[in-house]
Amino acid sequence: MFFDFFSNRLSSNKLFKIKEDSIKKLITETNSDKNESKKFIEKLNTYFEGNQNNKIIIKAFSFQPNINGYGIILRSRKEDFIKGLEKIKSIGEVKFVVDGNDKNLEKDLGEFGEVIKLPSKTDLYKDKISSIIYGDKKDVLIFDLIEVIQIGQAAVSKEIEILFTVYGSSIQGGTVVSVNENATYRQVYEGLNGTISKLKKVINGGNFNGIAIYDLDEKISLNTKGILFLSDNDIDIGESAPCIRCGECLKVCPENLNPAKLLELHKIKEDDELIKFGLEKCIECGLCSYVCPSKIEVAQTMKTAKFLINKKSK
Known part of the structure; x- marks a missing residue:
């Protein structure tokens, strides 16, 4: 849960x-088996060779409260970031997006280009970010700030x-x-x-x-x-209780769904009604489960319901 x-x-x-206000480096030895890094570099080489004139967004925020180290990472790995940014700028125009409440990161990225502030919940919608920044989602590429640093490290053959x-x-x-x-x-x-x-x-x-x-x-x-x-x-180890119809899940759902209703329909196996009420629009963000006072695994149930319906349709 x-x-x-x-x-x-x-x-x-x-x-x-x-x-x-610094990065703790825990593993320093060089690894001989670097399959994931090799695949990452190969993908980058192919990618940068075949792309030009793109609209690029570098995202430096997350809607997840615990993923919040972007400012420290940027300041601590600025040289690698600059190398990665140079590589990315070779294939298109770059704009930066940050959480609207993060004034420090807005200032830090400001020296590299235009910075747009967005509510953290827009992280749930990549297409929405593209539309807000560039007016449409066509030919828009989105990189995470940490990916840019990794690209910079790969560009100069760093670990x-x-x-x-x-x-x-x-x-x-x-x-x-x-x-x-x-x-x-x-x-x-x-x-x-x-x-x-x-x-x-x-x-x-x-x-x-x-x-x-x-x-x-x-x-x-x-x-x-x-x-x-x-x-x-x-960890709150309390057991789940029946839904009390409080409406908290409706308030937080970024897709404006009715999670409580979907949960009820899943229990009585009304697949057609589940689809009618928008089950496929669920993006599995987990917010409904997070706010549920009855500790019901709403998001996991929605994920299971989608899986079962898709399995039946095959």
Whole structure:
């Protein structure tokens, strides 16, 4: 469950504060087996050879509260960012987008070009970002700021870093971490003085809809932006209760769906009605589950419902 990481929204805001204004590099040895980096570089070479005259957006924000280290990453890896930006500018016009509340990052990126401020929830809609910035979504490419840094590192044959925020009370969280390819969750956990007996959940990604990790020896992927190492202090272990029709899920749904109604239709297996009420529009952001006072796994249920309907249609 993704909504039950914290007992309320206030506690999550307190948890997601970066404590250090620098990047903690945990794994420094050079790896001989760099398959993911090699694929990344090969893809880049092919990509930049075949694209010209594009409209490009560099996104430096996330709607996920725990993925919030962009400012520190930019300032700490500015040289790599500049190299990556030069590469990207070779194929088109570049504009930057930041969270409307992030004045520091707006200033930091301002020296490189036009910066547009957007509400963080627009991160849920790539097409909407394109339309706001360029008026349409045709020939618009969107890069994450961390991708630009990785492109810069690849351009000068540097070891490509995986850069991400780490939070959770089972470790020394609230920091931005750098590891090389093939680093594992265990190495990061131990590098941050984690205590295995306190660890209850590991999540890759955002606290709204991240992916559970069950093996600490699993390798961290190149596109990782955030990791949560959670203890009992971070997790509300209460059981779910029946829907109380409070309407909170309707208020937060970015697609203006009625998650409570969809949940009800799924329970009685009304597939046609599910489609009629817009199930396919669900983007699985996890916000409905996050705000549900009854602790119902709404988003996961919607995901399951879509899977079952699509399976039947094949």
